Amino acid sequence: MANELVVMGEDTNVSLWRNPETVLTEAKQAAQALIKVVNMKPKKVVFNGETYLEFEDWQTVSKFYGCTTKIISTNLVEFDGVRGFEATAVVLDRHQNEIGRVDSMCLSDEANWGDVPVYEWKDELDEKGQKIWIERNGKRVPKAKKVEVSRAPKPLFQLRSMAQTRAQVKALRSIFSWVVVMAGYQPTPAEELTGNEFPEDEQEQKKPVPMPTEKKAEPEKKTEKFEASGIITARGNGKDNALWLTLKEQILAVPADKVGLHPFGVGDTLTFTAIEKQGKERSFWVLQEVTGYTVAPVGDVLPPLPDGPAPKKVPDAMDKAIAEGKFDEPIGTLEETRTNRVGEKRQIRLWTLMTTNAKKTGLTREIVHKILDAMEPPVKHLADLDMSFYTKFEDLMTGMEDWRPLVD
Numbered sequence: 001m002a003n004e005l006v007v008m009g010e011d012t013n014v015s016l017w018r019n020p021e022t023v024l025t026e027a028k029q030a031a032q033a034l035i036k037v038v039n040m041k042p043k044k045v046v047f048n049g050e051t052y053l054e055f056e057d058w059q060t061v062s063k064f065y066g067c068t069t070k071i072i073s074t075n076l077v078e079f080d081g082v083r084g085f086e087a088t089a090v091v092l093d094r095h096q097n098e099i100g101r102v103d104s105m106c107l108s109d110e111a112n113w114g115d116v117p118v119y120e121w122k123d124e125l126d127e128k129g130q131k132i133w134i135e136r137n138g139k140r141v142p143k144a145k146k147v148e149v150s151r152a153p154k155p156l157f158q159l160r161s162m163a164q165t166r167a168q169v170k171a172l173r174s175i176f177s178w179v180v181v182m183a184g185y186q187p188t189p190a191e192e193l194t195g196n197e198f199p200e201d202e203q204e205q206k207k208p209v210p211m212p213t214e215k216k217a218e219p220e221k222k223t224e225k226f227e228a229s230g231i232i233t234a235r236g237n238g239k240d241n242a243l244w245l246t247l248k249e250q251i252l253a254v255p256a257d258k259v260g261l262h263p264f265g266v267g268d269t270l271t272f273t274a275i276e277k278q279g280k281e282r283s284f285w286v287l288q289e290v291t292g293y294t295v296a297p298v299g300d301v302l303p304p305l306p307d308g309p310a311p312k313k314v315p316d317a318m319d320k321a322i323a324e325g326k327f328d329e330p331i332g333t334l335e336e337t338r339t340n341r342v343g344e345k346r347q348i349r350l351w352t353l354m355t356t357n358a359k360k361t362g363l364t365r366e367i368v369h370k371i372l373d374a375m376e377p378p379v380k381h382l383a384d385l386d387m388s389f390y391t392k393f394e395d396l397m398t399g400m401e402d403w404r405p406l407v408d
Contacts, residue, residue, distance in 0.1 A: 066094030089167035267355030353397035
């Protein structure tokens with residue numbers, strides 16, 4: 001069995017004790033979960049194009065394996081006038097057994113942990129040496145500015161806290177760095193970066209800083225297949241019979257070989273896997289596989305949409321339906337009545353509104369056609385509806401106006 005205990009060769013301290021494929025499969029699962037967690041962070045530590053994990057990220061990895069850290073000791077140390085703290089941390093497994101131990105320090109001779117400026121607010125004076133008065137919150141107060149007056153050592157509690165953090169994160173690194181590297185991240189904890197690891201010409205743009213409020217993040221692109229879902233809000237024809245779908249504000253490309261698998265109608269709910277690509281102006285998703293599909297709430301409420309570019313004489317979806325003999329309307333009369341008509345985009349918007357608000361309004365395809373038939377003169381399809389009626393139909397589809405008196 002793949003998950004059984006495996007011992008190869010002699011029973012020594014360096015013998016295999018688990019199937020390597022099983023170990024790697026588990027690590028890959030942990031790495032993928034870590035990527036999802038890190039991608040949700042609004043700010044990441046990105047330096048020279050590489051992402052460095054912070055203490056809480058390393059803790060996340062340890063939780064996957066049931067491990068945690070513990071501070072054993074923290075001691076004040078001094079070396080030739082340089083003060084700081086040394087901390088010892090251990091990693092404990094799920095049975096509280098110690099599986100790793102590390103010492104780490106934070107000292108006042110570090111660039112980010114030495115003397116810091118001390119500021120005071122001082123009144124600003126005019127040319128005559130008089131205070132400058134301003135209005136603030138309805139009160140007249142002297143204008144002041146923040147001025148550096150001296151430098152002082154950083155508070156010891158901050159050095160102590162950082163020493164403990166470094167010890168814990170280094171202890172976790174000693175156990176889980178191989179999983180972090182598998183996820184595509186650098187094995188050096190972000191808390192250990194000083195800004196001097198890279199050439200000077202790169203430091204100004206990508207210098208890491210230990211204070212969370214000053215970290216700068218770069219957007220990460222999805223280069224692997226991922227899962228997503230959403231409601232289709234618009235669709236259009238692409239090249240070579242492909243489709244462009246809009247799910248909220250995200251663009252999804254449907255390759256031609258997948259177009260016929262589902263209706264891909266406006267209002268339908270789509271669950272799928274995709275990859276992300278970068279276009280000329282913005283990124284977009286490319287459909288890989290449909291894993292779930294739910295048609296819009298009210299049956300077949302959407303008009304059929306053309307496969308590929310629309311014919312010149314059948315410029316919108318309802319015209320195509322008529323061309324296929326579904327509404328018994330001669331195509332020859334359509335172009336004569338096209339002036340000041342709703343058109344394809346507004347027609348699809350009306351159907352989308354009807355689908356979205358179907359439960360509230362009770363409208364169906366059949367009822368809409370009854371309303372169109374009751375008009376003077378009768379209208380066979382929304383695409384041939386006069387623009388003067390567009391606002392009225394929009395109110396009907398959203399429930400702002402009751403449709404029942406129109407068909408009674």
